[in-house]
Amino acid sequence: MTPLPLSIALAHLRARKRQTAVSISGVMLGVAIFIGIGGMMNGFHSYFLSQLVDTNPHIVISDEIRHAAPQPLTALYPDGAVEVKRVLPRDPVRGISGASAILDALNATEGVAAAPSLAGQIILRRAGRDYAISAVGVDAAREERVTDIVHDMVAGSFSALASEPNGLLVGNKLADKMGVGLGDSVVAVTTAGSQTALKIVGVFHTGIDAQDQFLGIVPLARQQAMQNRPRVVNEIHIRLADIKRSIPLAEAFERRWGFKSAPWEETYARVLDVFALQDKIIYLTTSSILVVAGFGIFNVISTIVMEKARDIAIMRSIGMPGSSIIAIFVVEGIVVGVIGMALGWLAGWGLGAAIHLMPAPTGNSGDTLPVRLTPLLFSAAGAIALIAAVGAAFLPARKAARADPLTIIRGAA
Amino acid sequence: MRPTLEARGLTRILPGLKPTTLVKDIDASFEAATFTAITGPSGSGKSSLLYLLGLLDPPTAGDVLLDGYSTAPLSNDVRARLRLKHFGFVFQFHFLLPELTALDNVMLPMRQLGRLAPAAMRERALRLLESLGIATEAAKVPAALSGGERQRVAIARALANDPRVVLADEPTGALDSKNGAAVFAIFRRLADEGRTVIVVTHDESLARMADRAIHLVDGRRSD
Numbered sequence: 001m002t003p004l005p006l007s008i009a010l011a012h013l014r015a016r017k018r019q020t021a022v023s024i025s026g027v028m029l030g031v032a033i034f035i036g037i038g039g040m041m042n043g044f045h046s047y048f049l050s051q052l053v054d055t056n057p058h059i060v061i062s063d064e065i066r067h068a069a070p071q072p073l074t075a076l077y078p079d080g081a082v083e084v085k086r087v088l089p090r091d092p093v094r095g096i097s098g099a100s101a102i103l104d105a106l107n108a109t110e111g112v113a114a115a116p117s118l119a120g121q122i123i124l125r126r127a128g129r130d131y132a133i134s135a136v137g138v139d140a141a142r143e144e145r146v147t148d149i150v151h152d153m154v155a156g157s158f159s160a161l162a163s164e165p166n167g168l169l170v171g172n173k174l175a176d177k178m179g180v181g182l183g184d185s186v187v188a189v190t191t192a193g194s195q196t197a198l199k200i201v202g203v204f205h206t207g208i209d210a211q212d213q214f215l216g217i218v219p220l221a222r223q224q225a226m227q228n229r230p231r232v233v234n235e236i237h238i239r240l241a242d243i244k245r246s247i248p249l250a251e252a253f254e255r256r257w258g259f260k261s262a263p264w265e266e267t268y269a270r271v272l273d274v275f276a277l278q279d280k281i282i283y284l285t286t287s288s289i290l291v292v293a294g295f296g297i298f299n300v301i302s303t304i305v306m307e308k309a310r311d312i313a314i315m316r317s318i319g320m321p322g323s324s325i326i327a328i329f330v331v332e333g334i335v336v337g338v339i340g341m342a343l344g345w346l347a348g349w350g351l352g353a354a355i356h357l358m359p360a361p362t363g364n365s366g367d368t369l370p371v372r373l374t375p376l377l378f379s380a381a382g383a384i385a386l387i388a389a390v391g392a393a394f395l396p397a398r399k400a401a402r403a404d405p406l407t408i409i410r411g412a413a
Numbered sequence: 414m415r416p417t418l419e420a421r422g423l424t425r426i427l428p429g430l431k432p433t434t435l436v437k438d439i440d441a442s443f444e445a446a447t448f449t450a451i452t453g454p455s456g457s458g459k460s461s462l463l464y465l466l467g468l469l470d471p472p473t474a475g476d477v478l479l480d481g482y483s484t485a486p487l488s489n490d491v492r493a494r495l496r497l498k499h500f501g502f503v504f505q506f507h508f509l510l511p512e513l514t515a516l517d518n519v520m521l522p523m524r525q526l527g528r529l530a531p532a533a534m535r536e537r538a539l540r541l542l543e544s545l546g547i548a549t550e551a552a553k554v555p556a557a558l559s560g561g562e563r564q565r566v567a568i569a570r571a572l573a574n575d576p577r578v579v580l581a582d583e584p585t586g587a588l589d590s591k592n593g594a595a596v597f598a599i600f601r602r603l604a605d606e607g608r609t610v611i612v613v614t615h616d617e618s619l620a621r622m623a624d625r626a627i628h629l630v631d632g633r634r635s636d
Binding site for chain 1: 464467470494495496498500504506508510513517521522524525526582
């Protein structure tokens with residue numbers, strides 16, 4: 001037999017089909033929007049991060065010393081109040097000293113692939129116009145193992161860098177701006193004053209503006225010559241088999257060799273912060289829809305409590321305790337919440353699927369908006385919906401339980 | 414024989430800027446198998462006395478004894494439990510839950526008490542409706558019943574948990590004379606079956622069907 005509070009609650013709701021349907025629709029809408037928009041944000045974040053993380057190294061070791069080596073004075077007085085400030089680097093020449101040994105050690109580590117590079121600024125000159133870009137000199141064969149940019153080539157090939165000593169890879173947006181294509185030549189000017197003719201051997205499209213507009217990739221030896229820094233490497237790019245190990249491994253590398261080792265989480269910390277802020281705004285906004293739906297439930301149950309004052313009075317008079325009265329109306333909220341949640345899950349899934357069919361503004365035809373629906377998203381939407389429903393029902397339920405049955409019975413007499 | 418219900422110095426004063434005395438110093442005993450009518454003019458405190466006797470309202474002074482035990486110190490929840498087990502209420506208006514059928518309305522107190530299995534509850538509810546001559550109306554909602562039928566369903570509900578005390582407040586107030594007499598006949602039968610029946614009425618002719626009458630004027634006994 002159905003429990004008494006549930007059967008009375010269902011009877012109340014059945015008697016107010018339209019109001020109940022509106023309340024359920026409110027919850028359904030809130031849950032669906034929460035899931036749909038949340039799924040889109042999840043998808044966007046995943047897509048963006050995968051673009052960043054796959055295109056770029058998982059860890060970058062650079063020629064920066066974040067923590068100066070212990071000084072003799074502090075070593076002599078380990079317990080003393082000694083502070084040594086403004087310690088100058090031991091080696092005034094910029095670059096990663098012993099890069100070759102570090103690379104060997106890294107490549108000997110399981111699940112780690114490393115490649116040397118030299119980053120620096122250059123100006124590309126074409127048809128009387130200058131384009132300032134970041135140039136990265138790479139060892140093409142080794143770099144291919146640490147970056148996915150090889151899969152983002154829209155013209156030419158990444159490996160062409162190995163066979164063309166003056167080769168240059170540029171992003172599609174930079175190529176469009178300069179009006180160049182495969183086989184064209186541009187002049188590269190460096191701060192060291194050298195001018196070098198480079199030949200476009202490939203065009204890539206990563207989907208990340210900063211790279212597609214302002215990044216050029218050249219052979220390592222050419223970059224070292226242009227920057228007048230022979231045999232110097234100022235970055236080591238590392239790719240990991242397991243991306244989740246990036247932070248502990250970066251810490252271990254920095255401890256071992258002293259050079260700054262930045263995992264991708266640190267490199268893109270600002271992006272991740274922006275994502276976290278976006279998440280907060282989106283989920284607060286979509287949750288507020290569920291809170292508004294809660295007001296709808298509050299309204300319906302308050303109305304029922306007012307209309308059912310006599311019924312409540314008689315139930316109290318025959319000996320039904322206040323807790324059972326509360327249970328009836330809270331159950332009504334739960335019924336509305338659960339039905340709304342279940343329908344909202346379906347609608348949210350449908351909304352996610354519909355969003356996923358929409359074209360994405362990536363520039364690639366056939367790309368659609370990324371959507372990632374996770375169990376957590378469904379659970380969170382359901383939990384907020386139920387909390388809002390129970391909270392909205394509890395207030396009028398408590399009021400009903402506190403009502404004096406005699407006042408109502410006397411009033412009816 | 415010890416009375417089932419006993420009022421000792423019952424007084425009820427409604428608080429406020431100008432306190433209103435509803436009943437004052439009422440002493441009365443109600444034995445099993447007795448039909449008592451509480452009579453008096455409007456505003457004499459008949460219903461207030463009934464609510465005090467039925468543990469619906471706490472007295473300002475005095476006590477109600479159930480089987481000789483004081484109910485004054487009991488909490489609201491315990492008083493509610495006592496009402497559920499030992500008292501059956503019938504009001505002037507039937508107060509049936511409009512969404513439930515007659516059968517479900519009768520089963521309501523049984524389900525709240527939870528003493529019987531579902532099948533036994535249903536059987537008892539049907540038997541009660543049958544004893545009141547409305548078994549054929551069991552599946553109907555209150556809106557589909559006549560005034561007399563609704564009041565009979567309300568009586569059946571009052572008897573659901575086999576109470577020892579049946580309290581009725583102007584149960585014939587909304588009925589015509591024929592239905593009123595029929596309802597009073599039911600109360601007479603309940604008393605003859607061994608229950609303590611207390612009915613508030615202003616109808617002297619119906620009150621004559623009771624074993625005795627308690628007459629109130631301005632909240633005090635005047636019989």
